[in-house]
Amino acid sequence: MGLGLKWYHFALWIGFIIFMLLMPEMVSKGTLRTIIFANFLAIFAISWDILSGRTGYISFGHPFLIGIGAYTTAILTKRFDVGVEYAIPLAIAMTMIGGTIMFLPALRIKGSYFALVSLAFMELMYQLVQVIRPDLTGGTRGMSGLVTLTRGAVNGYYLSFTIMIIVALSMWLLMRTRLGTALSAIALNEESVKGSGLSPTKLKLFAFMTSAFVAGLGGAFYVHYLGSIAPRALFDINFVFTIIVATLIGGASTIVGPMFGAFFLTFLLEYLRPYLPGAERYLIYGVIALLLYMYQPKGLYQIMINQFNRFKKDEDDG
Amino acid sequence: MLEILIQGLLLSGLYALIAVGFTLIFSVGRVLNLAYGSYIMIAGYVYFYFSQLLGLPPIVGLLLAGILGSCMGLLKYNLIVKPLKGDHIPVEISTLILAVILQSAIILYFGNSAKILLPIFQGVIHIGNATVTYNVLAATLVSWLILIVLFVFIRKTHVGRAMQAVSMDSKGASISGVNINKINMFTWGISGFLGAIAGVFFASYTQLSPSMWVAPLIIAIAIVIVGGIGSIIGTLVVAHIIGFMEIISVALISPQLRGVFTMLLVIIVLIIRPKGLFGREEL
């Protein structure tokens, strides 16, 4: 297929999947609950990575997309008694429309400016959700008692892991195609992309659509896992912050990296809980994130590759 | 009408004061310092600690806040911006992480509850239907004073002209013998100082709370984006556009849409004229 796949790629993926499938046998339910959040964060981080890690269009307003997906399905199921089997696809479609809206400014601006416009999108959404039709959106308090797809930690775990791994694997494969490589080229030089006969605009639109698809999918399943939704929890700078930091700590533009980053951050926070129950936890968490990022802006993925190479070198030398 | 004029001028003055330090960094260093709001927050808390809790004279509190802001600026430049070689996105992300860290630090030390700073200058005067506190009046005067001094400084002094040169073309400036590192350090220090002074006035007008860094950051970003990088005049003019827009929407249209108008203005200007209303030729 020309994707540059090696035997160890298969071995690593299969090993990872088996390990994760056995997880409920090995760990407590509390830990499983933590992994569920990590799975969802991984989906959001991958969605962010497709758009921002690749093309260089940094989105500070990703919850705008996730929120459209989450709110669409929440409103449809709660207020109009639509079944989830219809509500979730509709939510994803709505999110892709949201992705198109977010794409429009990207035709003219990029870099820090685009980041700010996306932030403005999120802020605007935050205000609109609360003001327009609070009878539908639940206003400031949001909605509770939404349909949940699973009960219990184990089921929730399997569902979230399945979605996450499908998203991760398909995006990982997609990014290894010519299309994926071309996307990365946009970040470096749009002119050269043009020179090679591809349309940068179409490529960009593709990135926005794919990212929105994943965000909508993740957002919709997330809300049906939580069973509740609130504007303050979604359209929040801290949420953006977690998604971006997960991606960068893991390693932007690698798909696998954001997955690692999401797991690392979620576990870091949960394991600090018994020792530092209060605000100290976030201080330590932030400091670790900042130091890691300053140490290696390319993330854990790069650190692991470096370690692996050094390890291999040791082996060869010895 | 008179009260709209007065209130508009006062609010715009405060906004210009908030934005000017941010403009400097964006122009000279070309990076968005997303931890800029933290100068404002920390300065407010420093002033609160020294002047309200320990009872030192307001001017001492103000100066201490300014000095600390300046140190923060220098530290940020040396520990974050320089190691990341001024790369835009990494600097923006790191400063955002830093802002969140500082927020947790404030929560840890001062708790989550909002506090009110006593006005630096007490008292009010009534002009028509409008009531003006001396405190806001002082903020506006300080704001004008700082903008004028800065404008003259950049035009007339050696360092100022070097800053201008770096802002326009840092490679060119470096070739013609400007020490880029020194200019950057200087700019970060000044920016921190200005942010801190703005912070004390902002906090004494509103409140102290661990999340107070977001609102002024958004105001500063909006002003700088709409004004266009590199323009002190632009900052001043746009601070007035946004300030007056806000007062007019509150007084005559609908107060709940106060923030929405500003957001829309930012989005529209960014899409129609990404360079901002005032280009970028001059600092």
Added chain:
Amino acid sequence: MKVKLLRVVAISMSMLFATTAIAEIKVGFIGSLSSDTGLSTLRGAEIAIDELNAKGGVLGQQIKLVTADTRQDVTEGVKAYEYLAETEEVDFIISGSIDDVSLGWLPRMQEYQIPTLDTWTSYIGIIDMLVEDYDSMKPYFMNIASDEALATLYIDFGKDVLVDKMGWKSTVILQEDTAFGGAIHGLISQAMAPVAGIDVVETIVYDVATVDFAPLYSRAVASGADFIYLISSVNSQVVSSQYVKLQVPMGMTGVNVAPMGQDYWEDTGGMGGGMSTLTPIPAVGMKLDPASQAFVDTYQAKYSSRPIIPHFNGFNAYHGLKQAMAAAEEAGGFNNTTWVSAMEKQDLILELDGELWLRYAFWGNDEVEPRTGRKYPHNLRFDITEPFDDGAPSMVVIQWYEDGTNAVVYPEKYANGEFTLPSWVKK
């Protein structure tokens, strides 16, 4: 290299598999550890547990408290609830959560069926969930009077004090743009104003991030109304202190969250006189029965940091936790059927000078409250008609004076001060 790698793997695995064994009764606290609200509930629970443990605990076992911080963040709230339920495996949860945080973790409560007592949120929507789906919601109790009850009694305040005593006929409403603001506004404009005969001249809705209230106050003054009706829950110190700083020449009352805590005076640096607000009870400035006063004394001896006096939910947590443990004693555990029916029967009447002062009990499932004509299953048993002999009133109105003191001004039975205007307002 290899050894080091193995060690890292081993350590991370052991952390992954760590679970805790339990031998005592575990109570979980969910709420924000850095807000006055959260700390009030936490400390109320801590003191109750200390006192119970000193007397031998519950069910022959000592009680242990574990905390889960929500940072007032909805998603963190869900995680915190899961942590308490599945990692700590607590028997009972006491919550100092705010509205949307409680709504966030409620689906988890329905799933785990852990007995849970909410002490702060008064959102009627949660009680509605109990009305609609009692079976899955039954481990949930709320021992603060819900919105509806607060509102109804408040209408009487408008009639008795604002109209009859102050002679005010018209108001301008200054309302924050939140669901809370919208709900209270509905109450004032559709219920209180028509019943009390107050004319709403204008409603000004403002954005919660508003920095500068000068133009809003100018607009209010220009409306020509007799007084300002303020509705503020977010950043309410700002709007209150700017009222004082700007010396707005008009009376103001309303629903304002910041002055509900004793720390308000210090927080506003003294710029908070003249404010009055509705508040749940036991409010600041209110006289207390001996049991609640003893709780405050213990609290002040034990804690030196803020809040200097627990907010109303601290009292609810203190009395409520003891009731929950008593119910467990009666039911022989925290089983969600027997415990629930034992909890439903708890009834604590606290008297002051021989009169009913506070009452911690719950409305029955099919009981209809006569004045509002609706059911309040598992909500605190409140009373909204004089002479408050069936329960405590759902709310009181408190006033902060310019010298930094405060008092209850309504209803009369609880009042120990006068409703007054700030000195700069011409009568």
